[in-house]
Amino acid sequence: MAAQTILFDFTLDSAKTADEKQRQEVAKILRNELEHVFPQLELAYSMESPENGYFSVLHENKATIITCRIFQHGLLTVNVEYFLPAGKEPIMSFDTMRTMELILRQKLDSDRSKYLPPIKRGGYIDIYMTSSDERIIEYDIDKLVYEVRSPFQKIQILHSKTLGNMLLLDELQNIAESDLIYTETLMGRGIENYEGKEICILGGGDGALLYELLKENPKHVVMLEIDELVMEACNKYLNSICGDVLEKRRSDQYEIVVGDCVEYLKKFIGEGRKFDYVFGDLTDIPITGAPVGVDWDFIRTIFEHSFKVLKPDGKFLTHGNGTSCTESLELFEEQLSLLKPKVKFTTSKAFVPSFMEEWLFYQVSFA
Amino acid sequence: MAAQTILFDFTLDSAKTADEKQRQEVAKILRNELEHVFPQLELAYSMESPENGYFSVLHENKATIITCRIFQHGLLTVNVEYFLPAGKEPIMSFDTMRTMELILRQKLDSDRSKYLPPIKRGGYIDIYMTSSDERIIEYDIDKLVYEVRSPFQKIQILHSKTLGNMLLLDELQNIAESDLIYTETLMGRGIENYEGKEICILGGGDGALLYELLKENPKHVVMLEIDELVMEACNKYLNSICGDVLEKRRSDQYEIVVGDCVEYLKKFIGEGRKFDYVFGDLTDIPITGAPVGVDWDFIRTIFEHSFKVLKPDGKFLTHGNGTSCTESLELFEEQLSLLKPKVKFTTSKAFVPSFMEEWLFYQVSFA
Numbered sequence: 001m002a003a004q005t006i007l008f009d010f011t012l013d014s015a016k017t018a019d020e021k022q023r024q025e026v027a028k029i030l031r032n033e034l035e036h037v038f039p040q041l042e043l044a045y046s047m048e049s050p051e052n053g054y055f056s057v058l059h060e061n062k063a064t065i066i067t068c069r070i071f072q073h074g075l076l077t078v079n080v081e082y083f084l085p086a087g088k089e090p091i092m093s094f095d096t097m098r099t100m101e102l103i104l105r106q107k108l109d110s111d112r113s114k115y116l117p118p119i120k121r122g123g124y125i126d127i128y129m130t131s132s133d134e135r136i137i138e139y140d141i142d143k144l145v146y147e148v149r150s151p152f153q154k155i156q157i158l159h160s161k162t163l164g165n166m167l168l169l170d171e172l173q174n175i176a177e178s179d180l181i182y183t184e185t186l187m188g189r190g191i192e193n194y195e196g197k198e199i200c201i202l203g204g205g206d207g208a209l210l211y212e213l214l215k216e217n218p219k220h221v222v223m224l225e226i227d228e229l230v231m232e233a234c235n236k237y238l239n240s241i242c243g244d245v246l247e248k249r250r251s252d253q254y255e256i257v258v259g260d261c262v263e264y265l266k267k268f269i270g271e272g273r274k275f276d277y278v279f280g281d282l283t284d285i286p287i288t289g290a291p292v293g294v295d296w297d298f299i300r301t302i303f304e305h306s307f308k309v310l311k312p313d314g315k316f317l318t319h320g321n322g323t324s325c326t327e328s329l330e331l332f333e334e335q336l337s338l339l340k341p342k343v344k345f346t347t348s349k350a351f352v353p354s355f356m357e358e359w360l361f362y363q364v365s366f367a
Numbered sequence: 368m369a370a371q372t373i374l375f376d377f378t379l380d381s382a383k384t385a386d387e388k389q390r391q392e393v394a395k396i397l398r399n400e401l402e403h404v405f406p407q408l409e410l411a412y413s414m415e416s417p418e419n420g421y422f423s424v425l426h427e428n429k430a431t432i433i434t435c436r437i438f439q440h441g442l443l444t445v446n447v448e449y450f451l452p453a454g455k456e457p458i459m460s461f462d463t464m465r466t467m468e469l470i471l472r473q474k475l476d477s478d479r480s481k482y483l484p485p486i487k488r489g490g491y492i493d494i495y496m497t498s499s500d501e502r503i504i505e506y507d508i509d510k511l512v513y514e515v516r517s518p519f520q521k522i523q524i525l526h527s528k529t530l531g532n533m534l535l536l537d538e539l540q541n542i543a544e545s546d547l548i549y550t551e552t553l554m555g556r557g558i559e560n561y562e563g564k565e566i567c568i569l570g571g572g573d574g575a576l577l578y579e580l581l582k583e584n585p586k587h588v589v590m591l592e593i594d595e596l597v598m599e600a601c602n603k604y605l606n607s608i609c610g611d612v613l614e615k616r617r618s619d620q621y622e623i624v625v626g627d628c629v630e631y632l633k634k635f636i637g638e639g640r641k642f643d644y645v646f647g648d649l650t651d652i653p654i655t656g657a658p659v660g661v662d663w664d665f666i667r668t669i670f671e672h673s674f675k676v677l678k679p680d681g682k683f684l685t686h687g688n689g690t691s692c693t694e695s696l697e698l699f700e701e702q703l704s705l706l707k708p709k710v711k712f713t714t715s716k717a718f719v720p721s722f723m724e725e726w727l728f729y730q731v732s733f734a
Contacts, residue, residue, distance in 0.1 A: 003436070003444055007372060009488040045412040049429040052450075057424060057434075062416040067424075067434055069370070071450050075489040077370055079446060083419075083438050094501060116495055117503045119483070121376040122442040128483055131507075133528075134461060136484045137723070138502035140691050161500075161691040162718070162725040178718060178725075324507050324528040351529070351545060353718045353725075356504070358529040358545075 004118040006080040006092060008101060011112040014074035023054040023070045029107050030068060030078065031058065037096060038064060064091060076108070090118060125158065129173055129356075132322030137356045139163075145237055150229035153283075157237040163354045165237045167206055169230070169283055175206050176354035177240050183208045185350035185361050186281070186319055194218045200268070200275045200309065202261040202302065203282035205230035207242030214245065214253060221254040224261035231256070265305035278306045280318030300335050303364075307339065312366060316343075320360040323349055329360060342367035371485040373447040373459060375468060378479040381441035390421040390437045396474050397435060397445065398425065404463060405431060431458060443475070457485060492525065496540055496723075499689030504723045506530075512604055517596035524604040530721045532604045534573055536597070536650055542573050543721035544607050550575045552717035552728050553648070553686055561585045567635070567642045567676065569628040569669065570649035572597035574609030581612065581620060588621040591628035598623070632672035645673045647685030667702050670731075674706065679733060683710075687727035690716055696727060709734035 016022050027046075035041050038060040046056035054070040064082040071077075082091055092100075097115050105113045117138070120127065127141045139160055146157040156168040164177025175182060186209060187194075194216035201209055201223040210223050225231060235246035249256045257264060261282070280302060306316050321328045336343055345364040352359045383389050394413075402408050405427040413423035421437040431449040438444075449458055459467075464482050472480040484505070487494065494508045506527055513524040523535040531544025542549060553576060554561075561583035568576055568590040577590050592598060602613035616623045624631060628649070647669060673683050688695045703710055712731040719726045 003376070003438060003442055005374060005444070005446070007486060007488065009370070011489055011491075044414060045424060047411060047424075047426075047429060052429040055424075055426075055429070055432055057412060057414075057422075059414075059422075062414060062419040062422070065422055065434075065436065067432075067446075069432065069448065071370060071489075073450065073452075075370055075450075077372070077448065077488055079372070079434075079448075081436065081444065081446075083440065083442075085440075112489075112491065114488070114493060114495070116486070117497055117501045119374060119503070121374065121444055121481070122378055122438075122479075124378075124479065126481060128481070130484055131505075133507060134484045135505035135507060136486070137504055138498075140498075140500060140502060140724075162689075322529075351720045356723050357507075358720075 002084055002086075002123045003121045004080075004082060004084050004090060005121060006097065006115065006118045008078040008080075008097075008104075008115045009113065010076040010078075010104060010108055010110040012070075012074045012076055012108060012110055014072070016109075017053065017070050017072045017074050017076075020048055020050075020054070023048075023072070026070055026076060026108060027054055027056060027068070030076070030104065033100060033104050033107065034058065034066060034078075037092065037100060038066070041066075076110075092118070126171065131355070131357050132325040132328070133357075141166075146233055148229055148233065150227050152227045153230075155227075155230055155233050157233055160354070164240070166354055167230075167234060167238060172283070173354055174283070175208060175238070175241070177238060178353040179208075180212075180241065181350045182319075182352045182355075182359070183212045183241075185348055185359075186279070186317060187212060188317065188348065188361075188363060189216075191348075192277070192315070192317075194277070197276035198274070199277045199279070200224070201279045201281055202265075202306070204279065206234045206238055207231065207246040208238070209279060209281055210245045210254060210256070211241065211243045218253065223254065223256045224264045225256060225258060226260055228258050231258075262301060262305060265309060268309045269305065273309060274311045274314070275309055276311055276314050278310055278314065278316045280306065280316065296331065296335055299332075300338065303335065303339055307341075307343065307366070310366070314365070316362075316364040318362050318364070320347070320362050322355070323358040323360050332362075336362075336364060369451055369453075369490045370488045371447075371449060371451050371457060372488060373464065373482065373485045375445040375447075375464075375471075375482045376480065377443040377445075377471060377475055377477040379437075379441045379443055379475060379477055381439070383476075384420065384437050384439045384441050384443075387415055387417075387421070390415075390439070393437055393443060393475060394421060394423060394435070397443070397471065400467060400471050400474065401425065401433060401445075404459065404467060405433070408433075443477075459485070493538065498722070498724045499692040499695070500724075502724075508533075513600055515596055515600065517594050519594045520597075522594075522597055522600050524600055527721070531607070533721055534597075534601060534605060539650070540721055541650070542575060542605070542608070544605060545720040546575075547579075547608065548717045549686075549719045549722075549726070550579045550608070552715055552726075553646070553684060554579060555684065555715065555728075555730060556583075558715075559644070559682070559684075561644070564643035565641070566644045566646070567591070568646045568648055569632075569673070571646065573601045573605055574598065574613040575605070576646060576648050577612045577621060577623070578608065578610045585620065590621065590623045591631045592623060592625060593627055595625050598625075629668060629672060632669075632676060635676045636672065640676060641678045641681070642676055643678055643681050645677055645681065645683045647673065647683065663698065663702055666699070667705065670702065670706055674708075674710065674733070677733070681732070683729075683731040685729050685731070687714070687729050689722070690725040690727050699729075703729075703731060 044057040058066040143159040166176040205225040344367040411424040425433040510526040533543040566588040572592040711734040
């Protein structure tokens with residue numbers, strides 16, 4: 001079940017949109033052209049104002065409704081909206097849209113025009129995601145593979161035709177089968193040496209980081225993940241990126257502990273247990289809080305506890321944010337600067353396929 | 368100069384949208400909530416029909432116009448549109464949108480809702496591109512670096528915050544500074560051995576393929592590019608991917624010929640000149656034709672001539688299309704199957720950052 005909204009716009013000579021009479025002329029050209037595609041078009045309503053130009057509602061049988069605005073600054077927008085029952089063909093094909101755009105561009109003497117692929121609204125699977133810097137990205141998702149609500153979050157596995165299975169937590173993209181580069185950049189493969197090292201992973205429920213670390217022959221890895229159901233989902237549907245580590249749960253070389261990582265960090269601090277590497281592989285938003293954005297107190301708590309279990313030459317490795325999201329990255333670095341004892345950091349970056357953007361990663365150590 | 372269109376939708380219990388009275392109730396809840404954001408909201412028009420539900424137009428001073436539809440199948444769509452002068456703050460911030468969505472979701476007892484980042488319309492720089500399988504992707508383009516119209520095509524260099532400079536030909540994305548993987552997959556780096564080989568590139572005006580091939584110590588590369596202005600633009604703005612090959616134009620190891628590749632292929636055929644590798648690095652659409660999609664006759668002509676200048680154990684390497692674009696790939700392979708003498712092919716694929724999708728590449732040789 002979905003509605004389709006198709007958005008066209010045309011840049012016009014502002015002399016053409018400056019007064020009411022000329023706007024009427026533009027509206028007439030538009031309507032004539034629309035009638036080729038929608039023969040039973042009727043005008044339902046129109047509105048004029050000297051400051052805000054022309055607005056009208058056209059419709060065909062009240063089913064397809066077309067609104068158009070002529071802004072006096074020299075811009076015409078046309079929005080076509082109708083309900084498309086599952087399995088039916090769209091009313092406007094790409095060819096129809098393109099043809100209408102080209103003809104109108106010519107008839108309106110427009111030197112710039114655009115139409116967007118139809119926006120699908122109301123579908124149960126959400127195919128539109130928002131990048132860290134608030135851009136719209138449509139994914140080629142064709143299937144909801146799995147969905148469950150754990151005590152902590154909504155867990156979904158969606159299938160993308162080109163990215164493979166994707167893990168979404170509370171509707172945010174976490175990792176996909178396409179994202180080995182994410183894990184390799186987080187761990188600094190080829191730069192860091194994990195052989196014989198003691199490692200602690202905070203979070204990491206998808207198992208990919210643990211799986212890749214074990215290939216580098218560490219002494220021991222302990223992974224602290226709160227959500228049993230995330231691990232079950234990833235073991236089943238993200239097998240290609242986590243191997244059997246979530247299935248087995250432990251070996252001589254690793255142990256997965258199901259629990260709150262902050263509690264376990266406190267326990268390690270009490271015992272004086274120390275690591276060569278601690279990985280912050282948690283979601284940005286504490287899963288116990290309300291989903292209102294990044295919680296800096298939570299992140300700072302994680303930092304503080306992590307550095308108390310790090311050896312003097314140890315490293316804390318974690319993901320930051322999209323590289324174009326400079327404000328958020330500055331806030332992140334501000335949190336780092338507040339830590340005592342002082343820390344220093346380096347960064348690395350990688351284009352992560354399932355994020356459709358470049359991501360920044362941090363390597364933090366004692367200053 | 369741009370208009371903003373913000374799209375919200377809410378899935379409703381279809382019992383709630385089944386009859387006129389109940390739709391009126393939903394409309395009332397929506398209007399009350401909208402008035403928190405738009406205090407001077409007025410109802411301009413409404414329309415009802417048993418088959419097509421409710422539609423209304425609300426506005427604030429005729430400047431912000433809000434249309435809403437309640438489809439009786441259980442879906443409410445709300446479209447907010449206004450003009451945003453350059454440098455002004457948007458009327459609805461992300462927080463406002465998110466809050467409105469969450470409150471309405473609760474008040475309407477909706478179990479699924481969505482809003483998209485505002486769609487910017489009418490800007491001179493086009494930030495929305497369409498993937499090969501007709502998905503909408505918004506880029507983080509912040510600058511038009513260069514634009515010129517050559518005798519063959521419109522050439523643009525746009526700057527993306529994360530992809531670097533991008534080359535667009537007739538508004539289609541070609542290559543960006545982020546796309547070494549594109550060139551490496553096209554040439555099969557690490558798989559093919561170019562040492563001492565004779566190579567011909569058809570097209571390749573961005574210079575990236577030539578630049579990378581020369582690192583592998585071939586005997587000689589000849590590149591046939593029709594558009595002088597593309598090479599000038601890339602030499603200046605895509606320097607990081609083409610080095611100085613477009614600046615110098617020739618050395619002992621290579622030569623760039625400005626001309627129609629089909630004419631030169633005919634000349635080579637006449638001379639009996641043969642290559643170990645021929646690269647098809649042209650745009651899909653012949654630049655002399657009308658921009659109406661892929662021209663299979665042109666592509667087949669290129670194939671036929673290319674195989675006539677290939678040594679018996681030579682290879683023709685070229686790009687295909689997005690991997691999710693199966694129909695177009697089948698048509699491409701159909702063209703290959705029509706060739707005489709018979710050919711066989713293998714494929715490889717890579718996620719190309721600036722395409723924001725996975726791309727398929729072909730390696731074709733005599734069967």
